[in-house]
Amino acid sequence: MGGSSTPGDKNHARSRDDSESGCRVGALHSANMSPANSKGAAFFDLDKTVIATSSALAFGRPLYHGGLMGRRDVLKAAYAQLAYLIAGADEDQMARTRDYLAQLCRGWEVDQVRQIVAETLGELIDPYVYAEAAELIAEHRAAGRDVVLVSASGEEMVRPIGLLLGIDDVIATRMVIQDGRYTGDVEFFAAGPAKAEAMAEFAARRGYDLADCYAYSDSVTDLPMLEAVGHPTAVNPDRALRKAAVERDWPIAVFKYPISLRRRIAALRGKPAIPVTAITVAGAATAVVALWWLSRKRKRSRLAA
Template identity: 35%
Template sequence: MSNSPDVLASYRRAGQASADAAGDVIEGHVAGTAAAFFDVDNTIMRGASIFHLAVGLARRNYFSGREVWGFGVKQLRFVLSGSENLEDMASATTAALAFVEGRRVDELLELGEEIFDDSMVDKLIPGSLALAQGHLDAGEEVWLVTATPVEVARLLARRLGLTGALGTVSEIEDGAYTGRLVGPPLHGLAKAEAVRALAEREGLDLSQCWAYSDSANDIPMLSAVGNPVAVNPDPTLRAHARDNDWRIRDFSRREQVKRIALPALSAATGLAAGLAVGYAVARTRRK
């Protein structure tokens, strides 16, 4: 994807929006100049968090089966094309957001609490949680950074006892989703921009900060801090980490990440949700 001025401005807008939507530091977390930033999917949690969320929503009849079936087919074609063009991403995400247009945020969060308990707790990665706890014990903030909707990301951070979260920001009016995003999904360069914006807001010194991820897509975020760590990294990130003398953490087989074999873009909010829901509906129809 070309890093044209317009594209970079779009990522900066998404990053700033995510930092603005991150909310206040959770009570009891003492702000300092160092913090740790954790990717979620396959770093904190096995698989894609938005996949688990969307399947849980589908099972709770949050979506219409007829709408999802047609949308899932369209999104599958998009994923298989492998496109990471910004306009293609925006188009796919806009189509996916139609599913939550007009739905209330508090409704999604209430269901999200249930889905966390039912479908996410058993997918948490103990080794990564231990790393996060180590930073908390050292008096450092710990933030999640994910393409998942920021409201859900903040829910995850709260349930895990972390400082807060950066996530994809959707427009909200009168407590309901409008069906539009504020900038692109928090993916790739947008994550790095969000970390920089949050660091400025919180008075963090990025040279003292840490970042953790399993994916080469997060190299921009990892490069933004003084202490990048590759956690059970994919081959591209492992090679990059070795070339740049970054720390690499490989957990035991029991704690190894079980990857969902989808392109990087599938982690983006709307697309993964569409695929996940289509998958859930397809399974339901086969039963």
């Protein structure tokens, strides 16, 4: 379905020639990227598409301080996420990552996880929302579309991020919960083809034709998600997705200006806002930072001893 682009798609990003691939690449520009005014839904991947970080890894440190993860757990989780990102569309790697992270969460109190996420959301996520993504989300909402956040991260993390962005609908990984704790089993893993299937179910419930819907992602693992809709866009794509987007003549957008939503709201209201330096932190880079942070902390501990 997403195999061809419409004239509207061709204007969906401010275009420039890319010296390496010759594809259309551009940052969001509201003057010529505004979605047509029609009902439907816009599905946004989260990491590196809406936010310039990995949502799962961002909460690793507070979960560690909250006593839910040991140092070894944080290291292994960072490695698992890094391996997942490097492996691309390898289904075996996705399954191993899913199973490891599910077992890592076994026995955690769900309310404690929600509390930690709520307490640290402003610090860990808010400053890293791409301004271009926030603007595009607002344009889709103004056009009367449902906006849906789609992520392989856990629902307890994704839903609060959605609310921060003014998004009520999310498709995220759901863990099995019993007596207020995670059992270590996965009810639904929102990755690969499962994302596209969940999107189709959502569209059917709302009475939308996926041909009228939009989707945005950075990873080739989300190729099924992009192919499911009539208006796909690759955002900050990895090498494999960039190649697929060029082959399918899909728009390619570059988002690179993270800004705090609170600062953005203040600016829109005419209040002074301190400029935010653009910081692009890819999910893989975040994993490396997590490894560096733990090794540095371990070194300080040895020195203190």
